[in-house]
Amino acid sequence: MSVTSTDMPAPRPWQRRIVVALAVLAVGHSVVLAFWLSPQSPVRQVIGGRALATYVNPYFEQSWSGLAPNAQFVDESFLVRAQVRDDDAGKNRVTAWVDITAAENDALRHDLDPARTHLMARKLATNLNGAMFGLNAKQRALVRETYTKDPTTLLRGRLLAAGADRRAAVETYMTYDLMATRFASMYAQARVEGRVIAVQYRVGRRTVPPVSEVATSSLRDKDFRWFTFGYRLGYRASFEAQSAFDDYVKD
Amino acid sequence: MIELGHRLIEAPRRWVVAAEEWLLAEPRAIHGAALCRIGTALSVLGLLVANFSSRDVWVGQASIWAQPVRELSQFPELALLDGVSGDILTAFYAVTIAAALAMALGWHTKAANIVTLVGFIAIVAQNPVVGDEGDNLLRITLLWLLLMQTADFWSLDARRRERRVAATDGSVSAMRQAWDGERVFPPWLSAGLHHVGLIGLITQTILLFTAGGLDKVSQGVWQRGTALYSTMQLPEFRPYPGLSDAVSSSSVVLALLTYVVLLTQLFFGPLLLNPITRRIVLFLTIAVNIVLAVLLALPWSSLAFIALTGLFVSGETYERLDEWLRATAAPVGDWLVLRWYDMQDLSAAVLDRTLWAVVDRVRAGASRR
Numbered sequence: 001m002s003v004t005s006t007d008m009p010a011p012r013p014w015q016r017r018i019v020v021a022l023a024v025l026a027v028g029h030s031v032v033l034a035f036w037l038s039p040q041s042p043v044r045q046v047i048g049g050r051a052l053a054t055y056v057n058p059y060f061e062q063s064w065s066g067l068a069p070n071a072q073f074v075d076e077s078f079l080v081r082a083q084v085r086d087d088d089a090g091k092n093r094v095t096a097w098v099d100i101t102a103a104e105n106d107a108l109r110h111d112l113d114p115a116r117t118h119l120m121a122r123k124l125a126t127n128l129n130g131a132m133f134g135l136n137a138k139q140r141a142l143v144r145e146t147y148t149k150d151p152t153t154l155l156r157g158r159l160l161a162a163g164a165d166r167r168a169a170v171e172t173y174m175t176y177d178l179m180a181t182r183f184a185s186m187y188a189q190a191r192v193e194g195r196v197i198a199v200q201y202r203v204g205r206r207t208v209p210p211v212s213e214v215a216t217s218s219l220r221d222k223d224f225r226w227f228t229f230g231y232r233l234g235y236r237a238s239f240e241a242q243s244a245f246d247d248y249v250k251d
Numbered sequence: 252m253i254e255l256g257h258r259l260i261e262a263p264r265r266w267v268v269a270a271e272e273w274l275l276a277e278p279r280a281i282h283g284a285a286l287c288r289i290g291t292a293l294s295v296l297g298l299l300v301a302n303f304s305s306r307d308v309w310v311g312q313a314s315i316w317a318q319p320v321r322e323l324s325q326f327p328e329l330a331l332l333d334g335v336s337g338d339i340l341t342a343f344y345a346v347t348i349a350a351a352l353a354m355a356l357g358w359h360t361k362a363a364n365i366v367t368l369v370g371f372i373a374i375v376a377q378n379p380v381v382g383d384e385g386d387n388l389l390r391i392t393l394l395w396l397l398l399m400q401t402a403d404f405w406s407l408d409a410r411r412r413e414r415r416v417a418a419t420d421g422s423v424s425a426m427r428q429a430w431d432g433e434r435v436f437p438p439w440l441s442a443g444l445h446h447v448g449l450i451g452l453i454t455q456t457i458l459l460f461t462a463g464g465l466d467k468v469s470q471g472v473w474q475r476g477t478a479l480y481s482t483m484q485l486p487e488f489r490p491y492p493g494l495s496d497a498v499s500s501s502s503v504v505l506a507l508l509t510y511v512v513l514l515t516q517l518f519f520g521p522l523l524l525n526p527i528t529r530r531i532v533l534f535l536t537i538a539v540n541i542v543l544a545v546l547l548a549l550p551w552s553s554l555a556f557i558a559l560t561g562l563f564v565s566g567e568t569y570e571r572l573d574e575w576l577r578a579t580a581a582p583v584g585d586w587l588v589l590r591w592y593d594m595q596d597l598s599a600a601v602l603d604r605t606l607w608a609v610v611d612r613v614r615a616g617a618s619r620r
Contacts, residue, residue, distance in 0.1 A: 011275050015440070019443030019447070023270065023274055023446065023450060026450045030451065057325055058325040059326075059391070059394060062388075064458075064463040068552060070466075070482070071472045071478035071479070072482045105487075108486060109492070110491065112490055113551065115301055116302055117305040117308050120308075120381055123381050124380065178319045179316050179380070186313070186315075208480075208481035208485065211477045211481070211505075214480070214500070219484045238315070242313070244307035247307075248307070
């Protein structure tokens with residue numbers, strides 16, 4: 001079969017109709033996207049947020065409310081410490097707090113195309129802080145408790161009992177609690193001799209002073225407001241995963 | 252009255268005919284599509300290269316910590332890298348980098364576009380924790396570019412096609428054409444798909460700028476022209492602290508930059524309607540993205556935005572630019588051709604005094620031991 005690109009006959013009516021139908025589909029797609037991107041409104045409610053989400057996910061998922069550059073005000077910090085078992089000596093010890101975001105900040109300085117791994121702890125802190133805003137005061141007190149013997153599924157149950165109306169917020173929190181525990185465990189394991197048996201992390205939050213104070217105050221002058229979570233049972237990654245993480249931390 | 256009624260009845264038919272003519276005409280914006288293809292592919296390439304050395308922690312085995320949120324993702328492409336070893340990840344990553352490079356060069360463009368799209372999703376979606384909106388933009392652009400004719404200019408495919416047409420009657424098998432990234436569909440479908448893709452990508456671009464601009468204009472800090480100040484104070488957005496402080500120390504410069512960002516996003520769509528304002532908004536959008544790429548360390552997403560902006564530049568402008576570039580580059584090419592053997596001798600002499608001298612010394616040291 002051969003195809004040449006010249007001197008083709010004029011399109012037939014059915015060919016024209018196919019192309020117009022495809023264009024109508026593209027325009028219809030754009031209209032759906034416009035509704036997806038629009039703020040909450042009665043018109044959007046008629047279509048239904050769930051129906052729109054089903055349509056756009058995953059390939060056309062997007063949100064341009066934070067289209068770069070967006071105004072951001074919050075600096076976050078993620079610190080970790082660990083209970084480490086020294087099997088030779090048969091003793092447990094607690095490490096000092098390690099500020100992972102400080103290490104990330106050093107790596108970001110003078111780097112025009114930073115690796116995304118330099119944002120891991122910061123993003124975890126951002127998401128944990130966001131998840132905490134979804135919890136009520138009683139639930140926020142519960143996440144300060146230690147879960148090194150009981151599984152964190154107990155924590156989920158207790159959080160739901162403390163605020164059944166916040167199921168989505170609890171699920172979001174539990175997802176980030178699990179990720180932060182894994183990340184903190186792998187990071188601590190990469191830095192210590194011995195076996196990490198439990199980890200504790202805390203997140204800091206401070207806001208940029210207003211521009212009117214530019215002459216007298218800067219972000220560096222502001223103190224973090226800390227929130228310390230309870231100890232969690234240490235996560236043991238596979239040998240390959242931990243080795244790769246070790247290489248990253250030690251670099 | 253009857254005449255008016257007749258015209259009203261006829262109007263939809265005329266619109267359909269006009270739409271058909273528009274859709275089935277010779278492909279439009281092929282220079283812009285080519286530039287968009289190059290910029291998008293380079294953006295993917297840059298992102299992947301910048302993260303290559305930390306790929307295991309970003310998206311590989313050591314990213315197991317991000318698995319809980321990864322499991323919420325609906326991309327079927329994630330299965331391609333599910334639980335794979337570091338070596339397989341490296342191979343997959345390298346293939347995606349090669350595909351993005353091929354796409355930028357326009358080498359087997361359509362195949363490269365498909366591999367880049369699948370590879371990009373499979374890699375980047377592994378770790379949504381550190382993802383950003385630029386990822387969504389790149390994915391959607393790569394999707395729409397699949398429908399478009401992006402290799403008609405500034406591509407190795409175009410050069411190969413020109414040579415083939417010059418050497419033969421230009422008639423080859425459809426399979427060969429498909430592999431070479433040429434048009435395999437009949438011209439009506441090829442042009443139609445290109446224009447459908449163009450409609451999709453252009454409306455997507457206008458929607459994202461409008462949505463971003465509307466969100467910004469509702470915030471007081473954007474209205475007061477101080478929005479970028481706080482962002483530039485945050486460690487992740489101040490790669491060069493001296494530069495950030497210099498910009499934010501001048502309230503006038505800060506406000507100008509803030510308003511240009513706000514206005515170019517908010518009015519991007521309407522300003523495209525007039526040739527003069529279109530040039531202004533495109534120039535400002537490109538300039539602002541270059542500034543922000545440096546100021547906020549956002550090079551790859553800025554490049555993706557610039558690539559999209561290129562879609563709206565007219566073919567005449569590209570042709571003038573192309574001629575100017577060729578005229579400017581020609582003396583450099585001639586200079587190199589004339590002195591090619593001199594350059595070879597010079598590089599050999601430099602290597603003799605540097606690399607080979609060190610190699611000899613190492614080898615001599617090793618043999619003594």
